[in-house]
Amino acid sequence: MRENEFRDRLHNALGEPPPMAPPRLGARNAIVRRGSPRAMAAIAIGLAIVLVAVLVASRVSLRQTWFTEPGGRPVSVGLAPDSFPCALAVAQISEAGNPGGASSTTRNLGFVNVPSGEFWVDSKANVANLPHIGSIPPALYSAELKRWIPATTRTISPDGRAYAYVRKLPADAAAFTQLMSTELHVYDVGKKVDRKVWSQPLAIEVIRWDATGVVVSTLPFRGGVMNFWRVDPASGSAVPAPQDVDPGRLPLTILPPGGGSYSYLGSDAQGHSLFRIGSRDRGTRYSVIVARPAGTFMTLYEGTAGDAKDFDPQGVSSDAHGMWIGNFDGSRLWLWSETPGLRDFKITGGPASPAGYQYTSSTFLPAGPCVPGVFKGVAPATLPAAPTPSPSPVPPIVDWSTLTSKPLQLDQLPAGATCPISMSKDIPVKGQSGKWPNYGFGNGPAYLSGQFYWYSNGGQGALILVDPQYQGPLLVRSKRLDGAGSLTFGGEGLANVGDGTYGLAQTGSPPYWGTWFGFLTTDAPGCYGIQLDGTNFSAVVVISVKKGPPPPA
Numbered sequence: 001m002r003e004n005e006f007r008d009r010l011h012n013a014l015g016e017p018p019p020m021a022p023p024r025l026g027a028r029n030a031i032v033r034r035g036s037p038r039a040m041a042a043i044a045i046g047l048a049i050v051l052v053a054v055l056v057a058s059r060v061s062l063r064q065t066w067f068t069e070p071g072g073r074p075v076s077v078g079l080a081p082d083s084f085p086c087a088l089a090v091a092q093i094s095e096a097g098n099p100g101g102a103s104s105t106t107r108n109l110g111f112v113n114v115p116s117g118e119f120w121v122d123s124k125a126n127v128a129n130l131p132h133i134g135s136i137p138p139a140l141y142s143a144e145l146k147r148w149i150p151a152t153t154r155t156i157s158p159d160g161r162a163y164a165y166v167r168k169l170p171a172d173a174a175a176f177t178q179l180m181s182t183e184l185h186v187y188d189v190g191k192k193v194d195r196k197v198w199s200q201p202l203a204i205e206v207i208r209w210d211a212t213g214v215v216v217s218t219l220p221f222r223g224g225v226m227n228f229w230r231v232d233p234a235s236g237s238a239v240p241a242p243q244d245v246d247p248g249r250l251p252l253t254i255l256p257p258g259g260g261s262y263s264y265l266g267s268d269a270q271g272h273s274l275f276r277i278g279s280r281d282r283g284t285r286y287s288v289i290v291a292r293p294a295g296t297f298m299t300l301y302e303g304t305a306g307d308a309k310d311f312d313p314q315g316v317s318s319d320a321h322g323m324w325i326g327n328f329d330g331s332r333l334w335l336w337s338e339t340p341g342l343r344d345f346k347i348t349g350g351p352a353s354p355a356g357y358q359y360t361s362s363t364f365l366p367a368g369p370c371v372p373g374v375f376k377g378v379a380p381a382t383l384p385a386a387p388t389p390s391p392s393p394v395p396p397i398v399d400w401s402t403l404t405s406k407p408l409q410l411d412q413l414p415a416g417a418t419c420p421i422s423m424s425k426d427i428p429v430k431g432q433s434g435k436w437p438n439y440g441f442g443n444g445p446a447y448l449s450g451q452f453y454w455y456s457n458g459g460q461g462a463l464i465l466v467d468p469q470y471q472g473p474l475l476v477r478s479k480r481l482d483g484a485g486s487l488t489f490g491g492e493g494l495a496n497v498g499d500g501t502y503g504l505a506q507t508g509s510p511p512y513w514g515t516w517f518g519f520l521t522t523d524a525p526g527c528y529g530i531q532l533d534g535t536n537f538s539a540v541v542v543i544s545v546k547k548g549p550p551p552p553a
Helices: 003-012 038-062
Strands: 084-095 105-116 117-120 140-142 145-150 163-167 181-188 193-202 203-210 213-220 227-231 237-239 262-267 273-277 283-291 295-303 311-318 324-326 332-337 341-346 358-371 424-426 440-441 447-451 460-466 472-482 488-492 496-497 501-504 514-522 524-534 538-546
Touching: 084 117, 105 332, 105 358, 163 203, 181 213, 193 213, 273 311, 324 358, 358 440, 447 524, 447 538, 460 472, 472 488
Parallel strands: 140 358, 262 311, 311 358
Antiparallel strands: 084 105, 084 358, 105 117, 140 145, 163 181, 181 193, 203 213, 213 227, 227 237, 262 273, 273 283, 283 295, 311 324, 324 332, 332 341, 424 440, 440 447, 447 460, 460 514, 472 501, 472 524, 488 514, 496 501, 524 538
């Protein structure tokens, strides 16, 4: 214990000393009556007991006893916040699936002991008993509260004792476009108080909570301009905030010449954003940087995707040790600090891969600080084996010339004309597996979905949803309507017919919708038309592509 800290604790325990009595003066030869030796000994013993009690109480108050085994025996003692060993809070995610078939996902909340790398599940972790949104709420460990809460590093308060979340109204709305308003709430976990702070007839999203307040974005439910606000969590007053308040926006001055893809990974303890510049495609050069003020940055790592370093970052959490970073394949955790730099800790004790799946993955996402001490919990359960799959249908052979011969209905716009953007439409999508958006753009029976806004830098997820009333092949063609430029579609199951034309051999299978997920990229901002041709219909979707990279998801 530090000397000053002990002095303060002793002062608080004993209080201010009583005032001294005034001195009593007497003759120099006055006789002073001595106390009884036994009484003096009793007083001395009493003072010693008081001092020992204060010391013991001080030690007990500093001792960290929250790390326990299932039986409740403490296994951790008070240590410096940046000391080892420590137990890093993580969310372990297991996924397994078969193409076009069964899929399964589980999440375990627990701790990875560092440096040993042992993973243990916290059987007492529970976030569902606190206010949250979504069927699977987020999860973050608060060292201040010594419990898990339904929050992220963006939504937790600076003191770690409260979190912000958004409530959507009406609560039973079946689609995003059916919402009427949203409310920003703050929940104080210790006090068990839930307060509505701010409400708008717009979609509110929490961007971050820092010393300046809760930073949020607002967006019209049916599309429009995104604005940013700084909301006072105490009073509910809000003031406009600049676009660069979003930590997920990478300054364009940092991007390499010619642009390129990037992804936001998280923020460090000072609020500086961590980005990966470059894709995960094997053999691609990439770098991981921390963006600093005034457009400057610091490089954490430069390498090639798939190299021996195997630094494939995913998820970030910061504490006194530095920045904790997960790895995409779940093999290890990374810790970066100014000294000694980037180091890794291999993980053991993860769940075994389930049987019967073609695709399985397990990853560990940092979800809070690395608390000094050692955690011992329970071993993670294994995902159940996949159900016996039904035989996959043989994809039909398509003569694409029948569809490519259809006239292209994408006319060039007059100079200066406004882009006639297609409006979204609520659609009752029911896929064979998974959850799909229930909105689409176009008149059907084929729709474009996945995004409300499109951007020119980097690829974005795109979906094509086809009503089960149509079960034939689908041709996808596109054209820029106000200048030169092109769209590129890509993804599994999409045939490249040639000349910027793509095809889906199979679509709907009643009662299920046809669902395709891939990506869309473009080489220039502008107004684009997309024509979806079936054997008995042609549907046109018009989108506007904005300049620059997309905001973080």
